[in-house]
Amino acid sequence: MVDIRPFKATVLNPELDIDKLICPVYDTIDATNYQRFARERNNIIHVTTRRKDMDRDEFIGYAKENLDRLIDSKVLVEREKPALYIYGIKYTVQPEILIQIPEEDRESQYFALGLVCLVRVEELGARNIAGHENVFEINTKERYRLMKACMMNFSPIAVEYSMSDHGLNNILKEYLGFKRSASGAPDKPPLVDAALNGSRHLLWEIADENLIEKIMNMVSDLKILILDGHHRYTASCLMKETDGIEYTVMMLMESDDRALLLLPWHRAIRNFSIQNLEHKIKEKFSIEWQSEEYSEEFYAQLRERKSEYDIRIGMYDGKRFSVLRADEKAVQELLKQHREGVGIDLMVLHNWLINPVIKKPEEDVSFNASPAEAISRVRSREFDVAFFLNPLSIRDVERKAFVERNNFPQKSTLFLPKVAEGIVMRSIK
Template sequence: MDLATVVPPYVAKPLELLPFRAVMLSPSRVGDPASARALARPYRDVAARLLQWIDRGDARSDTSPALYLHEYTSGGLTVRGLVGALRVSERADTLADRAVWPHEAIHPEQAGELADRMRQMDLNPAPILLVHHGGQELREVVDRIAGAEPDWRYLDRAGQRQRLWAVRDEQVVATIGELISRSQCLLADGHHRYAAYLRLQEEHPGTPWDAGLAMLVDQDDTPLFLGAIHRTLPRVGLDVLVQAARDAGAEVTARSRQRALDALDSTHLVLTDGETWYAVAPLGLDREAAVSWLHDHVLPRLPVPPPRLEHHHTVDEALGATSPAAPAVLLPSPDFDQVRALVESGGLLPEKATSFQPKPSLGVIMRPVHDG
């Protein structure tokens, strides 16, 4: 079982989002799976390919650098955040100095592949997602921007409603910069891309690779939904998994399907092979995330480790992959403040421990690294 174990470095304060000149796919292309070919191999041709798309109207390049306020609505949830080029050129020496807090480990080889891909494309194709508790003054600035007519507004091919404002006024940009400078942000999505940003910066210091595309969301304003990522364990018997949970000190109770699913909350996990169901109540989940308990206390007690873990973002998806040859572990949704407290005390969650949703459609906003 190949587990991620490397923690990417921490970017130092002050948190900085720098203006850049965005490239955007046209509304008819955003959310269209076929548009991924614009960002496909050979990656060295992506920059030229995007210029061709701009020439024929399938993409556009903004007129001048800006910070962007991006608001998107998906499945009844609206998220908005500030999008800019995150400065990654300084590393933190102490906990208090950290501006960006990863909460999962990464695979260095995967980060390296992403770095190579972005270098060849000369492009950050999508923002990483950062979340923080923004202050009232920042929310008032964001509200004023959002109160004006958006520069772009459309419904994309995936059903997301997009609104974007380009923020070019130097005084407003400076005010935003001052208000976010002291922020500490949780890295919600994009751990491997974040690690790729840092690798590219180390390889090309003093260049535009000193920054990488990021979206900063205020979790007190338009919060991302924090969901669980469930697991199936190929070639692990349910009885063996149940015994490992009991050996880890949990109370494991056989239930009907419905009663087991009803028990899935902050204090319980569910184990099933699709036919037999168990509710699992570990000790100490008030101090430890359920996914950490699974990885730290249960999986090491299996007599033979599973060859791999399969990850699923919904219960239905996990149950669709469940069988006697691949039992499921259904996990409760983590709590945002619990995750933040864990990482700010120096802790870490296992890989694919959280699912921050919804994510913006690909192609809404991209950053050419060497603009022009």
Template sequence: MNTRGVPADDGLRLMPFRGLRYVPERVGSLAAVTSPPYDVVVRPDGLLHLESADPHNIVRLILPQADTAAERHEQAAETLERWLTEGVLAPDPEPALYVYEQRKGEILQRGLIGALALSEPDKGIVLPHEDVMPHVVADRAALMRTTAANLEPLLLTYRGDGSESGAGAVIDRIALERPLLATTTEDGFSHRLWSVTAPDDLDRISQELTRHQALIADGHHRWATYLLLRDEQRVPGAWNYGLVLLIDTARYPLRVRAIHRLLNRLPVADALAAVEGLVRVRDVEGPLGNALEALAEAAAEGNAFLLAGDGGFHLLDRPDPALLARTVPTGRPEAWRSLDATVLHSTLLEHVWRVPDSPEEVTYIHATEAAVEQAERRGGTAVLMHPVREDVVRDLARQGVTMPRKSTSFGPKPATGLVLRSLSLD
């Protein structure tokens, strides 16, 4: 057993694959055919915007629109097949790992895209930290099953050892070469992609990764989908691998952001009335940036939430200890019991506001501004959260403790559409 918590030579196995990529001459621009991950697209506005950006935008595969789920999945499969036939998408000539770079201002992130061998959950090689919703897993599984493709990579992180002869050195050297593609998306991020095919480079990458475990930073539902689809197969094959982006956060630290909640049917006035006497409530002056600074200051001292949706901002902190003792489940580490997401779901949503955690009642939104805007538009309540530190997430994951779902948002997230994986090619 090594210091990374996995048996030697029994860690991460990232395999080359023949990536499917857009043919630049067949689309308006590479930027116009990309999308954020499927669960980050703000619907319906963001979906319509992406669909209109280019007729071949990847959102037509990851979020197809039709009357029934079966029709949506069939539509995605037919669209993928048509784009392949028409030469809109084409496979690379040989299997490769892909170096992927994202850059914006001082932010620089580089990692490897490949087909990761799917380990058993109890081996501790890939660590989830959030629970999943079965109906989302079922929907993603049906889409992958019907298209026979991994349409977007999961985001995984590991902590490298700083070796100058391992994967990091290969990545940084290749990033000096001419890329396969380069584009800048409308969020200001530049994206570049290179292929890694040299046997020596692939061996150096493999030798390092087998000493490490990875944390799922983004894509828990897709990871659960990969495992479900693998277990459906009678013999090992392409379904024993899943498309991932693997980042060494010792070299390229990710940013950790919160995922906010929109309570669709709970007006702010009702939310505030229900918590009276149970938490401290203070009105905070805008604009949004100022209110978020107040949230960060309060969160440094304990549980804190910022409510919005009525044109103002309301800071909730210092929940009644007796209330927490009565409502937060026991039998978990204190780090889990004190999470803002734990207190929000176990105490406020379930016991105080009595809001079921269902798609009709609660919408999860990554963009802070969008959460506030939609709350004001719908007459609901946006619950703005403060992010959890990565070390807290990793420590809980290593203990086998999952956080409440949608507790964190690691980024920057990979752009969807730059490289796809067809299981029929592997």
């Protein structure tokens, strides 16, 4: 049983210019972006995100000091009554990322809705809550120490659920009084309305006790899968075990929502023998397609699959784009060895092309959300070869988590949209 609860949200004071006070989730911020957001003294980044050159112990004290200052100065305020919340994210996808999506699924603008609530923490994979990516203990401990020092959840953990009749999404849309078209507008004014990096983040409050009760009953038999926030969730598990804090904040999104996108991370590699790589390609692959141009046809060829064992990897070597097709018999043998049926593309890429040729993966493999970024790294000669993957489906990830009960390696799945830090927070009582 999934146990959810309403809570009193902590939000940025709506009388302020909150566009300047929010920031992306901490683990998506590089050094350049940190400097950009940290210029504003009251930006929530000073509480949520450790500067790369800052000691971990120093960061915890720095974050607590800034949180106290933001609360004392009324930059952060708490709502009066416990409630559930609707979080809406209106966003667009850059053309170099959109090209990965089949043309019939592309939208000029996406609008995702989710229910924000407290969810009772349980061991991952034990009953109703599962994850799909491995975590690093050092990152979990840092999130735990931050939560413990500040007694605050700073952003909801993004999770997905399946509901065949779309009942929860229908309730949320009916409550807001609009249909989610690109030009549609809700009848109810939002509690929070902020812009971040070209996306718009909106928050509405559900305080009606009867409706809250109805929603609590509706979601009780769901199974939920963590999309973003594995370290925050494992930190919440540690907080339950160590401090008796039973709940954490989540944003529940329906898996069939067309605005919930699942994209791949692409790899670029360097410091390897090109002859060795060429040998590995000849050993297990045929070259299905080549061109000097980066085009729609490249992705059409990459997406083409004639059977479940037809695995294709895109490659760019600085001169031409290629689609490598793996030997199907070898793929079947690989699956027998691993006893897994989801994430075959990743297994093929790493087992046959990356791991055998790279000596220092932590230094010589880069992960790129944008294909254009991976291509640019090769063209600038920072890296030598880029590899491109097809996206997994939500159903694949659910199967990995709930049926196979295994995790993907880190940087296997890129979910959009991303929540922001500072839109909806929760003071841990």
